[in-house]
Amino acid sequence: MRPDDRQYTKSHEWVKKDGDTVLIGITDHAVNELCSGNEGDLVYCDLPAVGRAVDAGETFGEIESVKAVADLNAPVSGEIVATNPEIEDHLEILSTDPWEKGWMVRLKPRTKSLDGELMSAAEYESHVAEH
C-alpha cells in the first residue's frame, strides 16, 4: 500500500500537504515504468524555476530515462516556491525514496482546498491495477 498521507494523480504524481505549501513528486510506479528497476536508467530531470505559476494538470517539468522523455504534471494549481536541489545530481533517490527524499517541487496552492483531479491512496492502487 502506498502512503495514505497524500493524494495521487492518474499520471502518477503525488501531492502531500506540508503546512501552507504542498510537496510534489512521482510515484514508485512512475519510476518503475521509466526505468524497469534499473535506477541508472534515469538520466535527467528538468524542474521549473521558482516563482513559476502552474495550473492543475499543466506540465511543470520533464524527466528522461534511457528510453523515454515524460512530462511531469502539476497535481494542483499554484506557485512553485522551491525545487529539490538533490534531484539533478542524484536521480537515484527517485528510485530509493520516491515518497520523502524524492520530492521534486514545493508549491504554494492557489486555493485552500486542492483543486486538481486527485485520488486517495486506495483509489490510486485501483488505478494502477487497472492500467
Add this chain to the structure above:
Amino acid sequence: MAADAALLVGGCRVPTLRLYTWEPCALSLGYFQRVEDVPEAVARRGDPRRPLIRRRTGGGAIHHASELTFSIAADADHPLYTGPIAESYQRVHRIVATALAQFGVSAQPRGERELVSDVAGTGMCFHASHPLDLVWETPEGWAKGVGSAQRRSEGRVLHHGSIKLGPDPLEPHVATVAHGGGQVEARELGAALIGALAAASGVTPMPGELTAAELAQLEREARAFAHPAFTGRR
C-alpha cells in the same frame, strides 16, 4: 520532426505510423542532449549547409542519412504501449525485427552482448546501447542497427525509430539492412514495416493525411523546431 510532434498531441487520437527519409540529411540531437556533448553538433553549429535540429524524443544524436525513419503515435493505453516502457519497446521491436527478417536480417535484442558499435565520446545514438536495442551481426561483430526513443505527453506516446539502410561515415561500425545480404530501398522496408504492424495488431493500416487540427499543431511545432533557442537549449 514537427509532424511527429503534431501527431503526438495534435488532437487526432488515431494510432498513426509515419515513414520518411531525409533531404537534406540532418543531425538530430536528443531532447535533453547538450550540444557540447556531441562533437559533430559543435562542428555544425551555425553552418546552414549542414542542418542541426533537436528532437522531442530523448537519447543520443542521429545522423539521418541512408536510413528509414519511422514514428508511431498512439494513446498510452493502446495495446502497443500499455504497461512498462520496456515492454512497449519489446512490442515495437518485435514488429521491426519481423520486417527486417524479410531482408535477411536476424535482429535480436542486445541483451548482454558487447557491441562493436559502442563508441565512447561521440554522443551518437548508434554508438551507445541498451539491452533492449535491436542488434544484428556484421562482418565486424554484433552492432546496433535500430535507434529508438520515446516521448510521453498528455496520455500519448510517440516512438521514434531509425533503421540504417547502408553505411554512413558519421556513424561507423553500425549494423545496416545491407548487412542482411543486399541493398534495400527505404520504400521496400517501409512496406515490410506496414505489413509487420498489420500482422501484429490485426488492423490494416490505411494511408492518411494530417487532420486540420494536426496541421495547425504542425505549424506551431515547426516554428518551435526552427528556432535556434530550441536547438541550442542545452
